Amino acid sequence: MCRDIQQAIPMPPKDAAQYSPLALAFLGDCIYERQVRERILLEANRPARQLHEAAVSRVRAAYQAKAAEHILPLLTEEEADIFRRGRNATGISVPRHATPADYRKATGLEALFGYWHLCGCEARITEIFSVIWQEVPLHTPETEQNDSQE
Numbered sequence: 001m002c003r004d005i006q007q008a009i010p011m012p013p014k015d016a017a018q019y020s021p022l023a024l025a026f027l028g029d030c031i032y033e034r035q036v037r038e039r040i041l042l043e044a045n046r047p048a049r050q051l052h053e054a055a056v057s058r059v060r061a062a063y064q065a066k067a068a069e070h071i072l073p074l075l076t077e078e079e080a081d082i083f084r085r086g087r088n089a090t091g092i093s094v095p096r097h098a099t100p101a102d103y104r105k106a107t108g109l110e111a112l113f114g115y116w117h118l119c120g121c122e123a124r125i126t127e128i129f130s131v132i133w134q135e136v137p138l139h140t141p142e143t144e145q146n147d148s149q150e
Helices: 002-010 021-043 048-059 060-074 077-087 100-119 120-135 141-149
Strands: none
Touching: 002 021, 021 048, 021 077, 021 100, 021 120, 048 060, 060 100, 060 120, 077 100, 120 141
């Protein structure tokens, strides 16, 4: 069965775009978090608790929302459409530690990562994630305020 799954990915962008935005975000959450975890691990060998804390700071909705805003100008029209579909998806249950606006933007970002993965666009994942990692500040007044509310 794994062989059939591997033959399905990569798929044409038209086919990948047929998935619901929340399905793309479901997959993209994992793809994005994997990128975060790999970068953190490669920075330094640290205790697991420190690794976890470093990862949480970059996967929380407030940070992902800032990342999404930062990369929007870099997206193609097709990619921006995938982002918008994810951001505007209905049926999202917003966790109490996130604002609805931030959570929606984070869902849009995750939908993009899921879409790119299905299309086999690993170079695009790496390119955009590198921009996020290098250019989106880890702490802003907004994220610090959200951190203090938890």
